[in-house]
Amino acid sequence: MIESLLPPHVRSFDTFEDVPFSSLYPEEAALVRNSVEHRRREFATARHCAHRALAALGVPPAPLLATPRGAPVWPAAVRGSITHATGYRAAVVADASRVAAIGIDAELDRPLPDGVLESIALPLERAQVKRHTALHPGIHWGKLLFSAKECVYKAWFPQTSQELEFEDALIRIDPLAGTFSARLLPPALVSAEPELSVFAGRWTVREGIIVTAIVLDAPPAAHDDRAHGPGLLRAPARSLS
Numbered sequence: 001m002i003e004s005l006l007p008p009h010v011r012s013f014d015t016f017e018d019v020p021f022s023s024l025y026p027e028e029a030a031l032v033r034n035s036v037e038h039r040r041r042e043f044a045t046a047r048h049c050a051h052r053a054l055a056a057l058g059v060p061p062a063p064l065l066a067t068p069r070g071a072p073v074w075p076a077a078v079r080g081s082i083t084h085a086t087g088y089r090a091a092v093v094a095d096a097s098r099v100a101a102i103g104i105d106a107e108l109d110r111p112l113p114d115g116v117l118e119s120i121a122l123p124l125e126r127a128q129v130k131r132h133t134a135l136h137p138g139i140h141w142g143k144l145l146f147s148a149k150e151c152v153y154k155a156w157f158p159q160t161s162q163e164l165e166f167e168d169a170l171i172r173i174d175p176l177a178g179t180f181s182a183r184l185l186p187p188a189l190v191s192a193e194p195e196l197s198v199f200a201g202r203w204t205v206r207e208g209i210i211v212t213a214i215v216l217d218a219p220p221a222a223h224d225d226r227a228h229g230p231g232l233l234r235a236p237a238r239s240l241s
């Protein structure tokens with residue numbers, strides 16, 4: 001499902017079925033050794049998705065560990081992102097010479113709990129959710145807004161190692177085109193690299209699940225082979241999703 005949101009130069013794998021916990025590398029299993037069963041299942045299947053996507057990119061198999069904050073430690077030449085929602089897991093990766101940042105997020109297409117919209121949405125965003133809900137009532141727009149914000153965070157944090165509050169990004173969702181934009185606001189904007197101050201994303205809702213994705217391409221010079229040599233995608237690549 002997520003592949004429909006992505007450009008052709010990234011690799012993805014998603015699934016609605018869980019894999020056995022034993023499929024993890026021992027170093028990965030150790031990260032969730034003391035977690036509850038639900039967490040162990042989502043972690044194992046999302047790692048499986050990541051390994052399938054990395055294989056499609058031509059990356060040799062290896063454990064995918066995590067930073068203390070929980071972000072996956074991708075190989076140096078790779079950008080990527082992972083998500084899981086009840087019944088759905090996905091991973092997206094790309095060659096870092098072509099892609100500067102990736103964020104993906106999945107959420108059940110259900111209403112946000114009472115009071116949450118007020119705590120995550122700026123006034124302009126609340127008005128937008130109200131408008132979209134009136135005109136296109138089939139989708140939980142507040143949840144889609146939340147997903148877009150999580151998506152921005154996942155694209156942002158691995159590049160900056162800085163936290164981002166919900167009021168730090170202004171999201172505009174196009175209800176017909178299946179796209180959204182995110183613009184960072186001060187004070188986050190002040191500390192942002194110029195290329196990390198505006199993000200363009202895509203969204204879809206299928207099988208009762210909202211999925212959002214941001215793929216921020218690297219500046220053209222960074223994927224000019226004459227300057228930097230061949231990237232990972234010179235290795236045999238196949239799309240598995």
Ligand SMILES: CC(C)(COP(=O)(O)OP(=O)(O)OC[C@H]1O[C@@H](n2cnc3c(N)ncnc32)[C@H](O)[C@@H]1OP(=O)(O)O)[C@@H](O)C(=O)NCCC(=O)NCCS
Pocket residue numbers: 042043046066069070071072081082083084085104105106149150152153154155157158164165166167168169
């Ligand atoms: C980390 C966070 C984004 C995860 O989102 P979520 O919707 O709860 O959960 P998802 O299933 O979609 O994603 C979880 C995956 O995100 C990845 N992740 C966790 N922390 C991350 C980080 N700091 N940076 C990038 N990716 C991260 C991990 O791969 C994790 O899965 P894993 O632990 O199995 O490897 C969320 O819990 C959080 O801390 N949000 C607060 C910050 C925020 O969103 N601000 C809004 C800014 S506009």
